Amino acid sequence: MNPLVPPMPGLLTGVAVTLLLGVTSFVLGLVLGGLVTLARLCRNRPLRVAAIAYVSVFRGTPPLVQLMLVYFGLPQLGVRIPPIPSAILTFTLYAGAYLSENLRGGVLAVERGQWDAAGSMGMSHGLALRRVVLPQALRVATPAIGSRFISLMKDTSLASVITVVELTRVAETSGSSSFRYVEAFTVAGAVYWLINTVLSAGQETLERRLGRAYA
Amino acid sequence: MNGNVAIDVRGLHKSFGETEVLRSVDLTVYSGEVVVIMGPSGSGKTTLIRCMNLLDEPDAGSVTVHGRTLSYPARGSGRSRRRLIRDIRVRTAMVFQHLNLFPHMTVLQNVIEGPISVRRLPRPYAVEMGERLLAHVGLGDKRDEYPARLSGGQRQRVAIARALAMEPEVILLDEPTSALDPELGAEVLQTMRSLAACGMTMVVITHEIPFAREVADRVAFMDAGYILEEQRPSVFFGAPATARARSFLHLMTEDDDPRPGLEQTG
């Protein structure tokens, strides 16, 4: 190994935990966001109000505060959740709020005529949504959803404050024991950048595929 | 034409907020007939055919399609009513003025979407029918293209094929040539002529007078939410009964439209 780069113990594990937090929260957040979008578009008023309230709270407060509440606050109420599940729960709720807004924006961008065409052939609201509107909404929302995934990857570094040993925490530990902070955090930063570069490329591929019909 | 009623609307009223768009409209369309609806912009033509499909629900009146009647104001349970609405929508296919093709689907997928997901036909059967319909409208070689790559006239014919794939009782067309230049419009008119010749029941909003003269069994003239007259085309274009229709036709034929046939009217 290059002597200038200190061997960073636990680097691979840290990367794995970061990926676990980011990918799991994103996938769960997308499912949650999809459900919240459906709730916001449905005719049931209490459901709509609940969805709006959820988005307002989880988009309007810092993820660090949410994380602290889940990890340090909930035990006070008798609910004790281990660090990694706490982080995944928080990031899922946080990402879900944003992703539901991205998806809703996509649905609203689909022309009313598309609903008309689906409805005029006898499709129910749900079928029209599934077959006609959501596929188009997803295409519109892809850039915003991709950005959200990338932000979320970086936000997972917050989990270090609740003792999750992810990438940032590994760098911090390694830096403080060797006093080579520059090297440690440069490595950590480079790894985040690498992960997000791959995500960006994936997003572009997806955009191209979804955009094929419109070329 | 046989004597079966395809669509019957009675006493339709429809308002959007304060605007009364339909004020007591009656219209009967028999199986195999072509009815052309004409009238000035804003007279309620689009709203009328949307009500025939129940895409817009009237405030009062009744819509009967293939012997199934839905009356307004709404009565009866939600569920059976919804089923009836769905049934009427399936049997009355719309070709929208703006087409509203599904941009994320290929031409063939557009055509077979309704048959598969609504009518629940087996896929191979739907595909075969879709290919046949596309061939019929002259688009057999475009089945795997996306709508964005087609010309306006080709898109219009995809929309017609998509409507036909529902095997509807009647097809409702909203100004199918208004967005096309005369040459592309001619392709579409030819397609509609051949449908009429096959006995397809059609309600067509159009201002193409030569087409209406040749193909329509009746012309319904709308103004301000009423059908003011309903005549055979030879009568309507030869000697319209109302002053409104006379002045409308006068304006239509005063256009600098060089197509033949227009100057014979009035």
Ligand SMILES: Nc1ncnc2c1ncn2[C@@H]1O[C@H](COP(=O)(O)OP(=O)(O)O)[C@@H](O)[C@H]1O
């Ligand atoms: N969804 C709607 N909401 C409000 N007003 C509408 C709506 N649809 C149609 N209108 C109004 O109804 C009137 C008749 O419209 P329309 O049926 O489209 O007439 P036409 O097709 O004869 O031009 C117009 O004044 C139009 O602005």
Ligand SMILES: [Mg+2]
């Ligand atoms: Mg109109």
